[in-house]
Amino acid sequence: MKKLTQVAAACLLAAASTAHAADPNLGRNLAATCANCHGTNGKAVPGAGMDSLAGESKAKLLQKLADFKSGDKPASIMHQISKGYSDEQLALIAEYFAAQK
Amino acid sequence: MMLMKRREFLKAGAAAGAMASLYGCAAGSKAGGHVVVVGGGYGGATVAKYLRMWSQGSVQVTLVERNPTFISCPISNLVIGGTKTMEDITVSYDNLKSKWGVRVIQDDVVAVDAAKRSVRLAKGGDLSYDRIVLSPGIDFMFDQIPGLNNAAAQEKILHAWKAGAQTVALRKQLEAMPDGGTFAVAIPKAPYRCPPGPYERACLVADYFKKSKPKSKVVILDANEDVQSKKGLFMKAWADLYKGTLEYRPNSEVKDVDVATNTAILEFDKFKADVLNVIPPHRAGSIASQSGIKLINNRWVDINWLSMESTSTPGVHVLGDAVFPAPTMPKSGHMANQHGKLAAAAILNLLAGQEPNPAPVVMNTCYSFVDAKNVIHVASVHQYDAATKLVQPVKGAGGISAARNELEGKAAMGWAKNIWADMLA
Incomplete structure (x- = not known):
């Protein structure tokens, strides 16, 4: 019985890890959803009034996003958009933009 | 070659x-x-x-x-x-x-x-x-509006719902319209391209009339039973900015047109306009x-x-x-x-x-001008849901502007410049 439970647990674990097998380009794909306003790869069009995100530190980006999400940072729209992403997704997005030169 | x-x-x-x-x-x-x-x-x-x-x-x-x-x-x-x-x-x-x-x-x-x-x-x-x-x-499904189902009719009663020659032509019709005239825009049943777009158009034509042809009117003939997007914000703009200029008529589906007289034929009614802008179902x-x-x-x-x-x-x-x-x-x-x-x-x-990728995400931002400077937005985020095999809107995320404002007027142009660059630069 114990053995069976162990096998079942191992199977569950395998299934769970398959279900969560993330695409290696997940960060890139998520960050691309921001590019409509913030520019391809976070490089906003100069002078158009949108923040460039490329090359900003991951910590700074994450703090900003967390403040938008919590409502601490006033915004016209980002408080609504940031709530649509999980904290894990926001971390991937911040990491991707931080790595852009 | x-x-x-x-x-x-x-x-x-x-x-x-x-x-x-x-x-x-x-x-x-x-x-x-x-x-x-x-x-x-x-x-x-x-x-x-x-x-x-x-x-x-x-x-x-x-x-x-x-x-x-x-x-x-x-x-x-x-x-x-x-x-x-x-x-x-x-x-x-x-x-x-x-x-x-x-x-x-x-x-x-x-x-x-x-x-x-x-x-x-x-x-x-x-x-x-x-x-x-x-x-x-x-x-466009011109066959749904029989009078519009020929090239000559389509040159007179415009959709201007694909940007290009029709955009220019509709502007010319509005410029040529004498003061005291009526512009009517007809909206098809949802789903259609750009849900807030026809209401934005009505606002911007009303804004033009207020400044240049103050005796003229705007009428929205909506096939739907209610405003399809940013309802409260549009209705507030109509009440605050265009009272007496802009009229909204729900449940007003255009079934046919009389091209010679610029008349929209509804189920139980007719509406004659000086400039008639019919967006057919698509x-x-x-x-x-x-x-x-x-x-x-x-x-x-x-x-x-x-x-x-x-x-x-x-x-x-x-x-x-x-x-x-x-x-x-x-x-x-x-x-x-x-x-x-x-x-x-x-x-x-x-x-x-x-x-x-098993977990795609898409999101939407849409800005609408209610006059030449003030803008309202709607935003949403949609995450893939394996159970329904659909991208589903994230509950608690997204939303609309608190009120129309000029800051978002600037954001709307910033959005345009950045998305055009994201596609084409």
């Missing part, structure tokens, strides 16, 4: 594709091949650029577009209102060619042979592909709706939300306004751009023999 060039290109493309697949074997995951994109609007231009950018040039991309330049529907209501020009909403395809190496062919696609993986061009010649992306936008652009791929309601393409691939026809991906939308998903340029990126990522995985 053109044909030869095309053949040479295909040969070159095939060679590059073969090299890329060889390289792909060595690297284990690099995509190669040739993707044909039909339609260079918000969806098609985006997928073309992102396929080239994300594959680092290893995937060949041919974009077939009938127009010589991109003309944006978003912001085009400002041209109709008279505060922007056509030049402001026109963007060249040159960077797609020179910077990203997309082969741009100005032509129409007349047929897709999904079994042979080949498309036929109107000017002659075929293009073969490994995967095809159809981003054809919408076509369906997926004809190359998608008539290629034998599976449609829903005989109008919109049924797609797999992990890849934007047709549920019936392997190798055919469809984007933008042409698809049957996921729950609460608007038909918008912003959303078409997001579809383009979802499809580009999925196609590169598929060309490299991998599964598409």
Whole structure:
């Protein structure tokens, strides 16, 4: 019985890890959803009034996003958009933009 | 000459594709091949650029577009209102060619042979592909409004719901209209392209009338029972800014028109306007709706939300306004751009023999002008849900502006400049 439970647990674990097998380009794909306003790869069009995100530190980006999400940072729209992403997704997005030169 | 060039290109493309697949074997995951994109609007231009950018040039991309330049529907209501020009909403395809190496062919696609993986061009010649992306936008169902079902009628009673010559023509009709006249805009039943767009247009024409033709009126004939987007914000703008100028009439579906008298014929009523602007019901652009791929309601393409691939026809991906939308998903340029990126990522995985990303996300932002400076927005985020196999709106996320404001007027133009660059620069 114990053995069976162990096998079942191992199977569950395998299934769970398959279900969560993330695409290696997940960060890139998520960050691309921001590019409509913030520019391809976070490089906003100069002078158009949108923040460039490329090359900003991951910590700074994450703090900003967390403040938008919590409502601490006033915004016209980002408080609504940031709530649509999980904290894990926001971390991937911040990491991707931080790595852009 | 053109044909030869095309053949040479295909040969070159095939060679590059073969090299890329060889390289792909060595690297284990690099995509190669040739993707044909039909339609260079918000969806098609985006997928073309992102396929080239994300594959680092290893995937060949041919974009077939009938127009010589991109003309944006978003912001085009400002041209109709008279505060922007056509030049402001026109963007060249040159960077797609020179910077990203997309082969741009100005032509129409007349047929897709999904079994042979080949498309036929109107000017002659075929293009073969490994995967095809159809981003054809919408076509109008003029047969639903019999009086409009001929070319002469369509030149007089305009839709101006595809930006271009009709945008200019509607502006001219408004300029020629004497003060004291009436402009009526007729909205089809949802779903239609750009849900807040007709209400924005009514606002901007009313703003123009207030400044230049103060005795004139705007009437919205809405086939729907209520305002379809940003309702409270639009109604507040109408009450605050356009009282006595703008009138909203719900449940007013245009069944026919009398072209000679500029009269909209409703079910139980008629409405005569000096400038009559009828947006007919629409369906997926004809190359998608008539290629034998599976449609829903005989109008919109049924797609797999992990890849934007047709549920019936392997190798055919469809984007933008042409698809049957996921729950609460608007038909918008912003959303078409997001579809383009979802499809580009999925196609590169598929060309490299991998599964598409199992957790795609798309989001929408839409700004509407209620006068020349003040803007209201609606935003939403949509995450893939494995249980329903749909991208679903995230509860508690998204929303609308607290109130109309000039700051978002600037953001709207910033949005336009950035999204045009994201597609085409």
